Amino acid sequence: MGKTQGIADGGNPLFKQVYDYIVDRIERGEWKAHDKLPSVRLLAAQFKMNRLTVFKAYGMLKEQGIAYVKEKSGYYVSAGNKSNVRQLPAYRSEDARLSASVHLKNSLNDIQQIPVDYQFSQALIDPNLLPNLFLSDYVKRVFDLYPKLMGTYSTPQGDAELRQSLSRYLGGELRVELSASDLLITSGSQQAIDLISRTFVRPMDAILIERPTYSAGMDIFRQQGARFLPVDIHPHGYDLEHVESLMMNHRPRLFYLNPTFHNPTGYTVPASQRKRLVELAERYKCLLVEDDAFHDMYFDVPPPPPLFAFDTDGWVVHLRGFSKYVAPGLRICAIAARPNVLEPLITAKSLADNGTPLVNQKIFLHYFESVRMRQHIGKLRTALQMRKDVMERELAETGWSWVSPQGGLNLWLRLPDTVTADELLKLSIRQSVSFVPGDICDPLGEMESRIRLSYSFVNEATIKEGIKRLTDIARG
């Protein structure tokens, strides 16, 4: 009983997952008219669910005429389902599931796209903090260097020169042997997560996912039909005993995690837990998907080494996205992994888009290696910390609580009991202030008293005024 509560598909209730699973198979023609459906007992055991949950799904199928009951025998597929479905290839249940995730996605997009003066919902760097003029000059030099750049394809794995450079950089930082062949270049970490999901997750596979987590990450795994086993993230990491018990009992395919300046909470998992987590991953054969987009965005002290640094057996795949703080317009991310994991990902990449455009890789390479880039990162850290400090000062008197992050782009706040995130958002948008309500980041779709405020996108004066408005609204 306790276990089933842990399985969720963000906003998609458990019984609906069983319902979708069955409808999907009927649509594909795997289960035909008058075929007997699996027994409630069998499905419950298969999905490690309560029988009542499966029973509820069957009840819904019966109500909608998709299944019928034979006394003392069980549930059977009704006639005429398939042809109905085939009439509308563009709107099958998979698409409904897609639409469901769009819906969620759009709730985030919708919020971010409302034109407000006090934009705290974008976990992006203020374009004014990027060295734009330098970049434009820079691009010209790159085109002079490679006059036929526009006429040339990249290999699927990515430009060898860029992989060489990044393997030196990441290898040094991770203190591991890393060569160009250990890296795959993708178009942003979004694509990296998607390639991993397509390659290693099948429908109804269990995966571990942090609670809360990156909402677009959830959307990707949900599209693949994954079942979520949430793992709470705390200021000092995870409950590793709980993680072990989930790994032992559910044999999840992978654990998608963001252990460094975690989005949305800003928490960082300590080194001791990282080591132990890699041991658990090896023991239970669970791939650790380490999304490390904020690694370089620390304030005072660099974070502990990534999980990848503790890995000896190939159970960690490391994603290093550079869109956030180097060049959002280029969309460059590197995946580091051992050959057994990397090779199928290269194939998936070659089928997905045949390789990230060479133009983007070459511009990124030369920019990333420049002295100006190192200076930029240093300055950016200082600017972010100042913005964070301003936001925290403005919030000090509110009685809202949060753990002050040591890096990253966000504050994760608990509101007082007098107001929910949704109520606050509705009111604050009228006053031209936006933020991300907590339920969007929660695989269980709860966390209604939490909000994420990004301090990275607007300047200090705007932060001051925006937070003032927000806290005024909350006071009512």
Next chain:
Amino acid sequence: MGKTQGIADGGNPLFKQVYDYIVDRIERGEWKAHDKLPSVRLLAAQFKMNRLTVFKAYGMLKEQGIAYVKEKSGYYVSAGNKSNVRQLPAYRSEDARLSASVHLKNSLNDIQQIPVDYQFSQALIDPNLLPNLFLSDYVKRVFDLYPKLMGTYSTPQGDAELRQSLSRYLGGELRVELSASDLLITSGSQQAIDLISRTFVRPMDAILIERPTYSAGMDIFRQQGARFLPVDIHPHGYDLEHVESLMMNHRPRLFYLNPTFHNPTGYTVPASQRKRLVELAERYKCLLVEDDAFHDMYFDVPPPPPLFAFDTDGWVVHLRGFSKYVAPGLRICAIAARPNVLEPLITAKSLADNGTPLVNQKIFLHYFESVRMRQHIGKLRTALQMRKDVMERELAETGWSWVSPQGGLNLWLRLPDTVTADELLKLSIRQSVSFVPGDICDPLGEMESRIRLSYSFVNEATIKEGIKRLTDIARG
């Protein structure tokens, strides 16, 4: 019986598909130890296959200890399968299937990557035919125009300014009403095909596919687990009665086609067939996926209007890739479709990579709209036709046969009976000549007496000398 011969999965025999299908379900835990497997009769009916084919698959499962037989009852899942599989999450049967497609993919890549002097295997434009210097100058102006370009994300659907421009261009050409909202920008047509495959095809779904066809297209649909129903393409199009019978009997999800200067044959489907094909698609609810990468690469006469121009009911999705002849380094493709088809594709795109990088879209937009670009396309047509003429002249005396194409990048030749494509390839690579053997383009993996020669990648002198070498080798 005749029908089953038509179903193939390029190089993956039919019984192996059934085998994979069953192993996959056992691995996912859908079918557990001591569960009864579907009867041979049922599976044969479900997949419209000969019972002997299914029987062969079950024989193999039994031999490998994956299934066992109970007298007078049927096949059952053996114990202990699942745990074995779970030990190696990175190498499950899906990955084996992936590797199979890599293998095929690599045979093409392998050929193309052998450094030869006479490169006839690349269906790419010679970079020397692209206006590289103009482009480099051009890029600088674009960065001056949008100083914060590097710091800005695109929307998932693509830059509105680019979609506006392309909707005017394509709308005029197709003589249909087209607005910016009818277009989705992808990273190359490879990604467009992949998004369509993910959105509309499920494992074991039947799809129609031309024979021969674009080999990477096959790889993408194969990755999704599609069953192929090949449709022969002839110099004057398809046998539409056969197409109708396939649509009626198999209810395929979609038909992936390249009706204009078809790759690899160069054939063009006439206007009368286009109209009829759209009627069939509407009647049988089969999405027509029109890959139209070569539309502007005609020699004397523009091709007939695309299928999309005949569509009134939303059953055509039109892919217009610009990588081939505008800017391979940028990877820009536009998908045109009606909202019921386009909306789920936009979602798939947003989950796949959150939008094509803005840098690429803005550079493409301004380049594509320039006067220089129009001049470039005109010159390119002439250059390609001259290269084609040279190649045909050199081949005139060989006794090899082909249909002279009116556009595109390739000749599709039938060799004399004295030599197979594979033999010829082995010998010719030693003489620094490469080309694509026909079996790679064939969903049935046959066509061993066919080869594809691309005349687009090397200059006339090189074509002359290379073809001389090739024909000398063939003469023995």
